[in-house]
Amino acid sequence: MRVMPWLHCxxxxxxxxxxxxxxxxxxxxxxxxxxxxxxxxxxxxxxxALGVAMTEPYQTYILxxxxxxxxxxxxxxLFNGMQSSLSMVYDREMGSMRVLLVSPFPRWYLLxxxxxxxxxxxxxxxxxxxxxxxxxxxxxxxxGYLYLLPALLITGFLVGALGLLLSSFIRQLENxxxxxxxxxxxxxxLSSALYPLWRIREGSYLVYQIAALNPFTHAVEMIRFAMxxxxxxxxxxxxxxVAAVLLVLAIVGYNPSRGMMARKGS
Amino acid sequence: xSEANDAAALALEVGGLSFAYAGRPxxxxxxxxxxxxxxxxxxxxxxxxxxxxxxLITRLHDRRRGEIRIGGFDVRRQAVQAHARIGxxxxxxxxxxxxxxxxxxxxxxxLHGMSSGEAKRRALVxxxxxxxxxxxxxxxxxxxxxxxxxxEIARGLMHEPRLLLLDEPTVGLDIASRRDLVEHxxxxxxxxxVAVLWATHLIDEVRPGDRVAVxxxxxxxxxxxxxxxTARLGVETLGEAFDRLVGGKETACE
Numbered sequence: 001m002r003v004m005p006w007l008h009c010x011x012x013x014x015x016x017x018x019x020x021x022x023x024x025x026x027x028x029x030x031x032x033x034x035x036x037x038x039x040x041x042x043x044x045x046x047x048x049a050l051g052v053a054m055t056e057p058y059q060t061y062i063l064x065x066x067x068x069x070x071x072x073x074x075x076x077x078l079f080n081g082m083q084s085s086l087s088m089v090y091d092r093e094m095g096s097m098r099v100l101l102v103s104p105f106p107r108w109y110l111l112x113x114x115x116x117x118x119x120x121x122x123x124x125x126x127x128x129x130x131x132x133x134x135x136x137x138x139x140x141x142x143x144g145y146l147y148l149l150p151a152l153l154i155t156g157f158l159v160g161a162l163g164l165l166l167s168s169f170i171r172q173l174e175n176x177x178x179x180x181x182x183x184x185x186x187x188x189x190l191s192s193a194l195y196p197l198w199r200i201r202e203g204s205y206l207v208y209q210i211a212a213l214n215p216f217t218h219a220v221e222m223i224r225f226a227m228x229x230x231x232x233x234x235x236x237x238x239x240x241x242v243a244a245v246l247l248v249l250a251i252v253g254y255n256p257s258r259g260m261m262a263r264k265g266s
Numbered sequence: 267x268s269e270a271n272d273a274a275a276l277a278l279e280v281g282g283l284s285f286a287y288a289g290r291p292x293x294x295x296x297x298x299x300x301x302x303x304x305x306x307x308x309x310x311x312x313x314x315x316x317x318x319x320x321x322l323i324t325r326l327h328d329r330r331r332g333e334i335r336i337g338g339f340d341v342r343r344q345a346v347q348a349h350a351r352i353g354x355x356x357x358x359x360x361x362x363x364x365x366x367x368x369x370x371x372x373x374x375x376x377l378h379g380m381s382s383g384e385a386k387r388r389a390l391v392x393x394x395x396x397x398x399x400x401x402x403x404x405x406x407x408x409x410x411x412x413x414x415x416x417x418e419i420a421r422g423l424m425h426e427p428r429l430l431l432l433d434e435p436t437v438g439l440d441i442a443s444r445r446d447l448v449e450h451x452x453x454x455x456x457x458x459x460v461a462v463l464w465a466t467h468l469i470d471e472v473r474p475g476d477r478v479a480v481x482x483x484x485x486x487x488x489x490x491x492x493x494x495x496t497a498r499l500g501v502e503t504l505g506e507a508f509d510r511l512v513g514g515k516e517t518a519c520e
Contacts (some may be wrong), residue, residue: 005379012376016369023364094358102324103377104349110377238421 010113013066017117022125031080031125035072039133043068052193055196057228066138069130070224071193074216077155082184084118085163089194106197108251111164115247119156126152144227147210151226154239155219161246168253191217215266269286277302277351277461278323279377283332285322292318294484300463302428306442307472308465309508316488317357319481320433323474324354337428345370350378353422361414361421363407367398370406371421378425385424392420396450412443416424419450429461430454469505478504479506481511484498503512 021028058066083230100110124177130145166183190207191214192200201208211217218238225232271457278300285293293315294474300306311314321327323334330382339348361370368389377383393399396416406414415435432451436444448471455462464471470477474491480488480495488495488511492504493498499507 008376016373098362104346
């Protein structure tokens with residue numbers, strides 16, 4: 001098959017996702033308000049209680065707000081990835097997933113297009129958030145914002161593939177809310193998003209070990225280092241590897257007839 | 267397979283198809299063939315297996331026994347070619363309500379590998395055919411149920427399929443819209459040479475001259491022209507023929 005039709009397919013899926021995103025202003029607002037509340041309320045309060053000593057990749061002592069921003073970037077992507085899988089479960093029930101799947105392109109390609117589309121939506125959210133943070137005074141080096149982009153793409157695929165994988169195993173929409181609690185919150189809290197690993201270690205060695213194993217920790221560190229113009233090879237390698245494995249599992253495990261089957265056998 | 271063979275092949279060929287949901291049989295040894303330009307009504311009560319059959323043809327479900335070919339292409343081994351020849355209108359509405367008619371159609375065109383110019387050109391041709399070209403910039407949410415269905419038909423035909431599948435497309439429509447839609451689909455068959463498989467549980471959607479395939483509890487009980495069927499069973503109407511076939515327990519709606 002020629003290359004152009006494949007690109008048209010990709011453009012179509014990405015374009016639709018962005019259009020839908022533009023139409024769902026409340027979703028955009030919610031995606032933005034969540035990290036901003038953390039930044040303005042939670043971090044501002046913690047600032048007094050918790051200073052962060054000099055730690056890589058930062059060159060000086062930093063305020064807690066500065067520390068927490070990369071974690072909140074990860075959080076935006078985590079929520080977006082899960083929400084987009086939720087919408088795939090929803091789509092599957094509502095039938096628009098069928099429209100996607102009657103396309104003659106191979107299923108793996110359609111899923112990759114879909115994941116890239118939701119990742120790009122999260123990238124838009126992240127940059128809007130970072131612009132607000134910039135205005136608030138949390139400013140990374142200019143080039144850092146560019147180096148961040150590939151890190152965001154990797155993280156987007158990681159969480160998106162995870163969401164897709166979960167959605168393949170969740171038969172009903174109702175169960176998804178529970179999984180959100182059992183996936184999003186543990187992943188976020190048991191990571192270096194809110195506190196540096198060495199700080200967690202002082203508190204609890206067990207939590208530290210879990211956080212060190214958590215792929216989200218490595219994604220957040222990859223984002224943190226990229227923002228400050230540094231390349232954290234270990235974090236990037238782990239994030240890429242986990243994203244690749246999850247992607248393969250999600251594609252292999254994706255079964256479009258799930259969810260539909262349980263309800264109607266007509 | 268060459269294009270010449272493609273044109274000569276049956277639009278749809280289903281052979282010895284069986285499928286079960288978690289051990290419960292949904293289709294049992296179904297065989298069905300539809301020629302180019304033929305209009306076949308797949309008639310059966312709710313739960314007969316119509317949607318299952320469509321899901322297998324569009325490869326939404328895949329664990330099955332038997333064979334399915336579209337225009338001569340096996341849907342499993344030659345999925346790309348087979349899928350490119352199917353247009354489908356599903357039972358549930360599948361349009362994006364917040365997007366315009368044209369945006370919905372352009373998305374479908376892209377999914378079939380068309381450039382955006384090509385997709386718009388083809389979409390316009392199909393929208394004119396269903397009489398909705400003026401509404402192309404309207405958000406789907408503002409269209410009536412009948413108009414939405416026509417948009418879905420236009421969408422299903424954009425890539426010029428050999429076979430158009432319609433799964434109870436008149437559900438939720440008023441009588442006039444239903445009649446229009448049935449007529450429109452017949453015209454398509456006659457004018458464009460598209461093979462149509464029209465699933466319904468409504469007997470009055472069968473027109474004289476239509477071939478009727480009666481599906482009941484996953485089995486194909488009859489597959490012939492309406493007139494032949496009534497004559498064979500010695501009854502006056504298709505309704506009686508249907509009752510006779512399914513044992514009178516589950517009646518399709520008149």
